[in-house]
Amino acid sequence: MSVTTGPGERSRVDMTMMYAVHDAFQRDLDRLTAMAEGGVASGPAVQAGWDRFKRFLHVHHTAEDTHLWPVLRAKAGDPAVLDQMEDEHTRLTALLDAVDAAVASGVPERLALHAGRLAEALGAHCEHEEDLALPLVGELLTEAEWNAFGAEQRKRLGSGGAASFFPWLLDGAEDGTRRKVLGVVPPPVRFLYRAVWRPRYQRAPRWQAPAA
Secondary structure: OOOEEEOOEEOOOOOHHHHHHHHHHHHHHHHHHHHHHOOOOOOHHHHHHHHHHHHHHHHHHHHHHHHOHHHHHHOOOOHHHHHHHHHHHHHHHHHHHHHHHHHHHOOHHHHHHHHHHHHHHHHHHHHHHHHHHHHHHHHHOOHHHHHHHHHHHHHHHOOOHHHHHHHHHOOOOOHHHHHHHHHOOOHHHHHHHHHHHHHHHHHOOOOOOOOO
């Protein structure tokens, strides 16, 4: 999903991963809320899913705070938009803490309430980012600067991080999204995802969509 910078002019960066990550965050919170509303608020799947979600959200937002917003400020990106992005990151912290406490409590009603609030706020933030901030990224960032943002996330994930990240990212994704994501990664990553990482992820405790 590349943005455009003008009629017929393509952005210098490919934002496939950014949109896929946003979708994955919303999917996770929708699943957590549905599990809590169904009376499930504790156990290996809830704890493992929450820990995974927090880790990936922290990595993503920290990399934005260090490798996107400051770079855009230095290039005269709209300061009101960048202030909004940073303020929304800060406000999400309290909502994350509330879900953290609700997971620890094991009370379904409490978890459903706070997971729903976090889902609403994070969904609004991702929408604001896509509508307001990503056009600035497409207009102002060079490919090298965008790649540095991706490299920072990989560094924060650490050695072996891709093995957990890609199966999580593509869990339940539409075929078109899966093809786009796998189309922008090296062939060895595609092979490992299909042959090793995805099967291992599916065997581990995880949030799943409720049965129809």
